[in-house]
Amino acid sequence: MKDLRAVFFDFDGTLVDSERFYFEAWKPILKQHFAVDLDFETWIQYFAGHTLARNILTMKELWGVDVKEEFMWKSTRENYANQDMLTIPLMPHARELIDFLMERDIQMGLVTSNFRPTVERMLEHYGLLQHFSWFVTREDVVNPKPNPTCYQKALLLSGFDTSEVVAVEDTATGSRAAYDAGLTCIAVTKQKAERDRLDFVDHLLFDLKEVNDLLR
Structure with missing residues (x-):
């Protein structure tokens, strides 16, 4: 992609392998308080890539669970803290892709539904924080x-045109946001439930190595 000036990355499930971490935090809460036996496939199909508020609505739609956001916020954060988010690994080939983009002087931004303190803490832990020029996190948008x-x-933060930027996502939720903003969208996932929903993206790949190869 000769005109490429920047790459906007999603965070969870795209740069960091965090979906099973979140699943393991949610599973005991649903089992203990609502008698729901959550499995990973259901997590990926209905919950991955969504905000807490959206996931609470999904709980009601799927299982008739009516719970306040405050309770789920407190319960999930307690479990996240007990598990230690800094144990979450980078996705395979993430570091190599970032190194390649740096070598080519292609700038990077992060566009995530996660919160900025969490993202900054984790990127600092990986030694990658300084490589990202822009951040749009959950605090920065209403919708x-x-x-x-x-x-x-x-x-707007980057100053680039849509023709100069690509987005890298792992879910239909995030990919739809990028696509509707007019960006070339690369979706990266091995999950069949997600791949079945991603027929609208420009490129559907299996891992970040394939993204590296595509951008060369």
Whole structure:
């Protein structure tokens, strides 16, 4: 992609292998308080890539669970803290891709539904924080993904045109936000439930090595 000036990355499930971490935090809460036996496939199909508020609505739709956001916020944060988020690994080939983009002087931004303190802490832990020029996090938008506002805001911060930027995502939720903002969207996932929903993206790949090869 000869005109490429920047790459906007999603965070969870795209740069860091965090979906099983979140699943393991949610599973005992649903089992103990609501008698719901959550499995990983259901997590990926209905919960991955969504905000807490959206996931609470999904719980009601799937299982008739009616719970306040405050309770789930407190319960999930306690479990996240007990598990230690700094144990979450980078996705395979993430560091190599970032190194390649740096070598080519292609700038990087992060567009995520996660919160900025969490993202900054984890990127600092990986030694990658300084490589990202722009951040759009959950605090920065009223309407999160799949609303395109987050990517529109990232474009304004970067000063680049949509033709000069690609987005890398792992879910249909995030990919829809990027696509509707007018960006070339690369979706990277091995999960069949997600791949079945990603027929609208420009490129559907299996891992970040394939992204590296595509951008060369």
